[in-house]
């Protein structure tokens with residue numbers, strides 16, 4: 585059996601059967617066994633423990649095992665989970681097994697049948713086979729998670745990339761619209777970066793971008809805040825639940841953090857690397873699609889560049905309104 589701990593839920597209305605099955609299953613290494621005496625208890629246990637495998641007696645004192653599995657599978661469909669949910673195999677236990685029962689049990693969402701009284705050898709063999717598939721499924725799930733993580737990270741700076749930014753902005757915009765909370769964005773661009781590359785070389789430029797990305801990340805204190813590499817030497821920050829005042833404060837903290845790196849740049853502002861920041865915020869997201877908020881931040885950034893760089897700018901309220909409508 586593959587490495588890892590598994591939990592098996594035994595659903596049987598007979599205390600003697602539960603004890604017998606529990607004893608038999610305890611022979612498997614790395615397995616915990618939990619018990620439910622009826623369908624109601626089984627549903628609760630599944631919600632609380634997410635077992636790796638369920639054994640269900642076909643006759644429960646609060647109903648039929650096949651009906652219970654139908655309910656379990658319907659609840660799985662309704663669950664608002666990630667796109668990759670783990671399959672939980674179900675084995676029925678029944679004294680009599682006929683074709684009709686097998687067909688109904690499998691259609692309801694069960695995976696296999698075992699005759700009662702259960703042969704210890706067959707039980708252990710079938711459970712091992714199911715857990716082997718569960719183990720492979722876990723490995724696929726872990727690989728999927730790793731790939732997903734890699735696909736949303738920027739290769740150079742190791743902070744989230746543009747794809748992550750687009751997805752997160754979309755999600756946070758919807759969330760803030762639902763809750764009525766404000767949403768702020770900051771766009772940040774390294775000043776005179778072309779000259780930096782020209783003077784110090786592309787490799788030094790890459791190191792500079794890494795240091796900037798790190799300083800920007802470390803300037804964020806709330807878990808819901810995020811910074812991503814938006815492109816080339818540009819970064820974008822999402823601040824859910826933050827108003828313009830708060831966003832300006834974060835921008836100012838980031839600006840100072842970059843200056844405090846004291847990366848020499850003979851053509852930069854006072855001979856050090858600096859960044860310009862454009863801030864935009866909206867409280868009424870129904871009237872302001874995410875793209876407009878982004879456009880407003882971009883215009884603020886343009887203003888910061890125009891007004892001398894190494895600064896945090898927001899459009900004046902009237903201009904901001906114009907860019908947001």
Ligand SMILES: Nc1nc2c(ncn2[C@@H]2O[C@H](COP(=O)(O)OP(=O)(O)OP(=O)(O)O)[C@@H](O)[C@H]2O)c(=O)[nH]1
Nearest residue numbers: 773774775776777778779781786789790816817889
């Ligand atoms: N080293 C390095 N340079 C990059 C990377 N991505 C973009 N750049 C460079 O960043 C520079 C951006 O230059 P510009 O858009 O002209 O802006 P700037 O020189 O910073 O001028 P201002 O933004 O107006 O202050 C270009 O020379 C790009 O080649 C990267 O991953 N590594």
